[in-house]
Amino acid sequence: DADVTQTPRNRITKTGKRIMLECSQTKGHDRMYWYRQDPGLGLRLIYYSFDVKDINKGEISDGYSVSRQAQAKFSLSLESAIPNQTALYFCATSRSGYTEAFFGQGTRLTVV
């Protein structure tokens, strides 16, 4: 089983719909991240969390919200999806003091 699991792997949704992307990890790491990847733009940080009670905005948080339900779970929500949120989304984890990150396999989201 993967250490960092993202669900769903692929999703097509309509403009205006609310959608949640989920991430769970079995690595026991305290830090979790959500990134968005667009062609030619690399990975951009949406939100990050250093523990259950610590949530921080990244570079591009507008239009997104997150929830850290437990140390092992970090969800990303799009409250009202729009087409320019079509992208590949990655969840990652790391352990404080060691910033090596471990990535999930990604969620390909298409907003039509």
Place this chain on the structure above:
Amino acid sequence: SQQGEEDPQALSIQEGENATMNCSYKTSINNLQWYRQNSGRGLVHLILIRSNEREKHSGRLRVTLDTSKKSSSLLITASRAADTASYFCATDGGNTGKLIFGQGTTLQVKP
């Protein structure tokens, strides 16, 4: 804006040749990391170099870090077709603890 900027954006070489990718960053760092991404997959950590290190090796990988120039390079020696992937540098943003990625270099190794 992105912390890391990578150069070149794309690189195509023959199997057996060396590949060099460069990364520049803007703020102070504690460490810099390189990751590999096969097409559409999650990123995989390759190597980490700390701010007090100048060079680090791992197998066919050699990473250098010049903190005075705020730059790093990744050298892959004796490349193989299986090295075809995108490579990203990432910095820890100093004391922020968050990981900021560059735009990546797409490497194609032709057999």
